[in-house]
Amino acid sequence: DGGITQSPKYLFRKEGQNVTLSCEQNLNHDAMYWYRQDPGQGLRLIYYSQIVNDFQKGDIAEGYSVSREKKESFPLTVTSAQKNPTAFYLCASSVAQGGNVLTFGAGSRLTVL
Amino acid sequence: QQQVKQSPQSLIVQKGGISIINCAYENTAFDYFPWYQQFPGKGPALLIAIRPDVSEKKEGRFTISFNKSAKQFSLHIMDSQPGDSATYFCAAKGSSYKLIFGSGTRLLVRP
Numbered sequence: 730d731g732g733i734t735q736s737p738k739y740l741f742r743k744e745g746q747n748v749t750l751s752c753e754q755n756l757n758h759d760a761m762y763w764y765r766q767d768p769g770q771g772l773r774l775i776y777y778s779q780i781v782n783d784f785q786k787g788d789i790a791e792g793y794s795v796s797r798e799k800k801e802s803f804p805l806t807v808t809s810a811q812k813n814p815t816a817f818y819l820c821a822s823s824v825a826q827g828g829n830v831l832t833f834g835a836g837s838r839l840t841v842l
Numbered sequence: 843q844q845q846v847k848q849s850p851q852s853l854i855v856q857k858g859g860i861s862i863i864n865c866a867y868e869n870t871a872f873d874y875f876p877w878y879q880q881f882p883g884k885g886p887a888l889l890i891a892i893r894p895d896v897s898e899k900k901e902g903r904f905t906i907s908f909n910k911s912a913k914q915f916s917l918h919i920m921d922s923q924p925g926d927s928a929t930y931f932c933a934a935k936g937s938s939y940k941l942i943f944g945s946g947t948r949l950l951v952r953p
Contacts, residue, residue, distance in 0.1 A: 733885075760939070769851065771931060771943040772886070779939070787940075819885050829874050831941060833885030 731756045733834035735820050740839045742807075742814070750805045750837045752820035758832070759825045761803035765789060766817040766836070775818075778803055779825070807839060815841045844869060846934050848944030855951050861919040863947045865932035868913065872934040876941075877906065877917050880929045889930070890917070922951045 733754045742748045754761065763775040774787030778797040792811025797803050807814045817838050821831040847866045855861045865875075876891035892899045892906040892915065899906045905918040919926055932944040 735885075769945055771848075771945040773943075774940060777939060821885070829876070829891070829935060830888055831878075831886075833887065835883070835885050 733820055733822060733832060735818075735834035735837050738835065738837060740837060742839060742841050744841055745809045747806055747808050748814075748839065750807070750818055750820075750839070752803045752805065752834060753801055754803075754820075754822045754832075754834075755801065756822055756832060757800075758822035758828075759800070760823045760828060761797070762821040762823075762831065763787075763793070763795065763803070763805045764819040764821060766819055772819065775805065814839055844942055846932060846942050846944040848932050848947060850947060851945070852948045853950070855919075855922045855949065857922065857924060857951055857953050859922050859951075861917075861922045861926065861949055861951070863917045863930055863932070863949070864914065865916065865934075865944050866912075866914045867934050867942075869934070869936065870913070871936040872942075873937070874935045875906070875908065875915050876933050876935075877904075878931045878933065878943075880931065880946075882928075886929075886931060919949075922949075924951045924953050927951050 736751045760779045762777045764772040773789050776795040778784035794806045819836045820834045877889045878886035879889040880886040890901050894910050903920045908915045930947045933941045935941045
């Protein structure tokens with residue numbers, strides 16, 4: 730079945746540590762996105778990528794980094810510079826940038842201890 | 843102008859009742875208005891969407907009503923079922939890449 734796989738589902742991190750969240754898709758979608766979900770705040774865009782080796786900052790990119798070395802993969806690193814990293818992180822993809830329909834993964838919940 | 847305001851934050855409905863969630867936007871350049879449904883521990887999934895050239899779209903028990911002049915749109919869930927209990931997000935998009943999401947509504951349908 731085609732879809733988006735995010736791992737790990739749950740992750741605990743100590744303050745000051747970087748952590749990388751994995752996102753893999755087999756939908757052959759060109760565009761990929763990372764969103765952060767906090768209670769009562771909807772989904773906020775962190776980074777997006779429309780093609781391999783290219784990505785742009787979203788609304789809340791500070792303290793995060795990404796790479797897009799393969800079409801299928803778009804990992805997100807939460808760095809120690811992110812002041813409030815505890816959140817639910819969602820990866821999504823669409824046929825092309827600007828594509829209307831987003832397909833989401835099941836999410837990764839990061840807790841900073 | 844880039845915000846989408848969603849209400850209520852939470853909603854409790856009896857089984858068989860009608861659930862209504864409202865959203866409002868400011869940017870008249872938005873031309874695509876989807877609703878996403880999210881179950882606990884899962885990612886959101888597209889439920890239904892509408893473009894501003896129609897005032898209503900129905901898919902099964904789910905209906906979007908769209909009021910272009912008021913810049914408002916709403917989701918109606920008819921004959922609400924316990925399995926509809928989830929968080930619902932409205933969203934809006936123009937010609938750019940970005941989908942602007944509302945803050946979400948937690949719906950609980952009591953048996």
